[in-house]
Amino acid sequence: MPTIDYRQIRPYGDTLDDGIIQLSFTLPVPFGEEAQEAARRWALQSGFWDPKVVVALDLGEGFTFFVLYACSTVCIDFTSIEVPKLSHERLEKSEIDLLIRTLLGRKLVIVGACIESDAHTVGIDAIMNMKGYNGHKGLESYHEIDAINLGSQVSCEELLTKAHEVLADAILISQVVTQKSLHLQNLTRMVELLELEGLRDRFLLVAGGPRINYELAKELGYDAGFGPGTYAEDVASFVLDRVLARCVK
Amino acid sequence: MPTIDYRQIRPYGDTLDDGIIQLSFTLPVPFGEEAQEAARRWALQSGFWDPKVVVALDLGEGFTFFVLYACSTVCIDFTSIEVPKLSHERLEKSEIDLLIRTLLGRKLVIVGACIESDAHTVGIDAIMNMKGYNGHKGLESYHEIDAINLGSQVSCEELLTKAHEVLADAILISQVVTQKSLHLQNLTRMVELLELEGLRDRFLLVAGGPRINYELAKELGYDAGFGPGTYAEDVASFVLDRVLARCVK
Amino acid sequence: MTRPYPHNKLHLALDHIALARTLAKDIVDQITPFILSHSTVSVERSILRLLGIQGVDPEGIPLPNIIIDHLKEHHLLEEGAARSFAKACLHFKLDPQTLAGQLACRERSFEDLPDFPEEQIVDKAITLTQPLLEQISNQRQSREHCLSSLGDGSEPYLYVIVATGNIYEDVLQAKVAARQGADIIAVIRSTGQSLLDYVPYGPTTEGFGGTFATQENFRIMREALDEVGQELGRYIRLTNYCSGLCMPEIAVMGALERLDVMLNDSMYGIIFRDINMQRTFIDQYFSRLINGFAGIIINTGEDNYLTTSDALEAAHTVLASNFLNEQFAFLSRIPEEQQGLGHAMEINPDVPNAFLYEIAQAQLIREIFPRSPIKYMPPTKFMTGDIFRGHVQDTLFNVASIMTGQSIHLLGMLTEALHTPLMQDRFLSLESAKLVFKSLRHLQEEIRFTTEGVIQQHAQTTLQKAVGMLEEIQKIGLFKALEQGMFAEISRKPTGGRGLDGVFAKSSKYLNPSAWFDVRSS
């Protein structure tokens, strides 16, 4: 059996360390042998060796599409990889309700919305609405949580106003449209608004969406971020953990 | 309309010069967030920016498969690309027969085979057999050509003996199996055999197969190479051109 | 496929279908008086556009918006913008565009216009709209001419979107797609445009997830498609979104620039954009009058229900809504041949035999609306980042489409879960659909469904449930049904949502421009 050296990981095609990868892309050059050669040179210049342009297809209007297989010499030290993760424990719905009741002694208040031009509510609904997602009930179904879902295309200002009004512990924001990094713009807008009003520490700020993860959210100035496959209990566990930590302080 | 600078060509996703490309590969690391991060680092280290690991899938046994989209900053000067091509004119069957009759004054003799362990005869048959390929008749159907197809798994020695025996003008070799560069080994073997016997210039030597092109064949010491989409007339035109050139010399 | 669709493979109860239609008509009839007695700011703006008014003021505000504000200010809106302009033109002896310009820079006011005999006003109004209505008629004829001279693709039509945000990149990609076999090009709108209560102006290059719908963008794309269509010997249809707060205005713009297909649903804005339902019902009615008149195929948006609801459980809501959209379309005198009713293939592929249910549902819509150029939407919800798996899902979608005789076939993209299509995504998708359609072209005629099999039973049950749902709606009324979240599980209040402030009751003096279309479309 091939033995793998985790300090030097290379792509695996059908033999250890062969480095084989698949690529496809379009070049704005007219179809022909020169186009094919351009694709090959692109691959060589990108540092791949033995690139094979396995197909070149004429897209018309002076564009050509390519599929390539090539070998990569890049190695990754897998042993050095550490992914920042949430530090708290992930609890179940009943545990969360119980802890809020016993430790917090009041309801946890959470507002959420899909902000600015984004109208993709399925994600935030999955977290907040009664019904939940994949059999995991949403925050509305928690006895000890006041969950207020403002829906879609809510401006940052509106959301903040509401958070104030209900004395929210946490603000949840969903961003799904990512074209031209629109989500980053919108998420940043919210942080700036909070900072402007000196309120950044008043609320826990949580982002979510298909291209969000913990690391990215932290970079943007959020307390946490959640991506695909998140359920209400993931978010509730986190919020509760932090709210309790604040109370203790 | 976007105007393209052919001296600086980058991959095109949906906007000129966005550099977007698609990749997929497998890493020999167990599925998980660390695996995903390894894939991202691989892409960064390979020189791509903003790599998005859009999916990571567990293959089992400590392997993970990834699909990525990333941006490339590599530019190609398309204006500097020149692909070496065959210099002669491409003739049709009837023209070829006519020219052989009028200019050469004898039959052109061509032997061909799929050499060594390779048993993929469809390619060489497409060139040589009566029936041909895609409506283009094969060399056997040319009045003025003596075409001898030895079939599959013919050793280099056997092929050379036959070429001698029939006083061949050209030897055609097909190589389809390319795993571990087997085709290069086999093709090189033939050249070496000819050189050993001091016969390299006695015959025109032509290679063909799905991974063969003119450039590669030249590098290997062949007179020409033909890839996918070749028809009998392409080869016949070439052979005739060179044989006539020799006669003139 | 030639419509009307000839087969009856599902053994559907014809009396159920008839009953559903009667119920749907009843439901639409219930709110028709309301629709006819009201207008909206966007309806009036679209009337201004029909008078030939266009352009923006120095700050970039569209003239129609400025004028409506003016009319509102002087309580003239209730009589209809057409009346004010007819009177003003008679009085000032100027054309509408000049007058509009003067209004915009406050050089003139419509306050206290003298009155004219009613007949003279109506005549003037008709004369004023004559040129643009003629332009629309010409565009309609032009389309018919192109279709018959250049030739048309064959159904299922290959429909792809462009959505770069930049009209010039869109044009490039649309042409590439047309060369690869696309029959219909849809320019997707920028995120958020539907909630703007005005239509942006001029060519635009900065949109998110789509390109702004402007008349100039329409023109630019139309020209490009005509050019490439001419070269290819095939008329390439153009689609945009006649939806959102400016639905009626976009209808006018589209009609003028010869769009061929318009996303134009009677309830989508209510449900998915939280636009007020009163506003929407009035707007959609008027926008459809124009679409009908212009020979534009409307596409309804029932497919969207399945993005928030489960496609198996909610199959009947799609059908029920199709019946309603059909009746709303009839009310605006849109013939079946222009009603591209929407539905979708959105069942979770993890459901055993999902494909059988998809076939049942697709065939059901096909058979119930045999003359409609029904629009079939690809998998979106269950697409993942695994583009290879996505390509397989889309291939099954292509198979389902050709097996059930769909008309307008939206191409699924292998990157659906990731980004708006790259040039190569669209290419791969077109290649796939062409391969499948060619290979399975006549499969439809080659197969019958087992009597009382899963497919037949699922289709029959879905029809029954739709009838049940329509019965319910007929009892409580459509407003209440929307409030109860009967569509897409999204609940909306009759006085909630955006744009209610733009709704007003027509006064007794309202000059009803819809009459114009009556004359011309007959």
Added chain:
Amino acid sequence: MTRPYPHNKLHLALDHIALARTLAKDIVDQITPFILSHSTVSVERSILRLLGIQGVDPEGIPLPNIIIDHLKEHHLLEEGAARSFAKACLHFKLDPQTLAGQLACRERSFEDLPDFPEEQIVDKAITLTQPLLEQISNQRQSREHCLSSLGDGSEPYLYVIVATGNIYEDVLQAKVAARQGADIIAVIRSTGQSLLDYVPYGPTTEGFGGTFATQENFRIMREALDEVGQELGRYIRLTNYCSGLCMPEIAVMGALERLDVMLNDSMYGIIFRDINMQRTFIDQYFSRLINGFAGIIINTGEDNYLTTSDALEAAHTVLASNFLNEQFAFLSRIPEEQQGLGHAMEINPDVPNAFLYEIAQAQLIREIFPRSPIKYMPPTKFMTGDIFRGHVQDTLFNVASIMTGQSIHLLGMLTEALHTPLMQDRFLSLESAKLVFKSLRHLQEEIRFTTEGVIQQHAQTTLQKAVGMLEEIQKIGLFKALEQGMFAEISRKPTGGRGLDGVFAKSSKYLNPSAWFDVRSS
């Protein structure tokens, strides 16, 4: 799918089917006397292996080959290797392996062995083969036990290949594939092995386009699959190639190491490897006796015809050959349930309605061989370097397979035109097939074909043409038919090709080991 396949959707003429079978039997009967009266070096080597002889000499030459040379040298081969060994064991009172070792280092010779009473020789021969035949029986029972205790996948079985050239990488990839749902793993042989007149020995790590078939490689892979199968609660079948010049030996090795499926065609070697036809017919007969006895499913190679011939034009040649392979299998007492007859989906996808013809052909084979675990091969010839397009072609193949109730489903690879499968290619392919099979699981039962439609007619015509072809062959004989290139358009001469020098007529004293299988398999 449960076999026998119950439907009759094509309205095939049952008398045509019966006639085809009679003709095929006739054709096989014509050459049976020749087959039974001859043996080959490889048959004899396989008998040596059954006696327990294995290993190589210091130069790496397998002992069975050395012994055969020895027997040949002394003109002992015509009596059968079994006779010599029975006699030698009786005489020297040593076991066959020891004797073989001694023969190899020329310490001993079989020349001039004393004779023994016939009964004693036969008895000794039977006793000598007892242990290994028992081992084979045990393996067969062991398989049956695993299948019933662990459980089996469901048809169509997902069959993938591994072909790295290195048995250890193969094992890794096989396990990965099994975890992803593969039911059958085939280890593809290295290019060129089929023309070797010996079987390589030991574990191997250097093959091209495949891994050498050795008994040790078989064992290593079997062990790995048993391990992973145990873990998954599903028996994973193992396949290799019982084909080429060593067909009978590989049959023995496979039977001993519990392979479950063997590529084992009666004519493939003749047509595609230019192996002499006399040699092949004798070898295939003996190899099949063993496969039948071992409970191994054989897979025939008619799919290959369509790589050199046009799949539409040559559809009937596949069917005709299936009938012949069936009769050859019966001759070796292989029941239908072990006859995995091969066919393929290889029509040019540019042919309009290609899929309808594919369905017709696939359904035809299904219905004519209702008990056979028929093997369905994916598109290969028309795969291009466009892996996305390839994935679509393979998806259609998956659809065709589940629609027509195929049994053994070879997965198409999106990279077919490029390289032997990468780990990820196999994964994507399995994902696709699982998705399609789950989604379309019962489609088969849900559809009927239109009477006299394209599908029915194409199937009926294909059957008719196959009957015609068999009639022709019955007239001229199979040798002549092969000479005329009736299969795959490749013509072979009865005395041409490789391996004829290994064929010999059995002498009257030939000890016929095939009798042993008679006893045991009944």
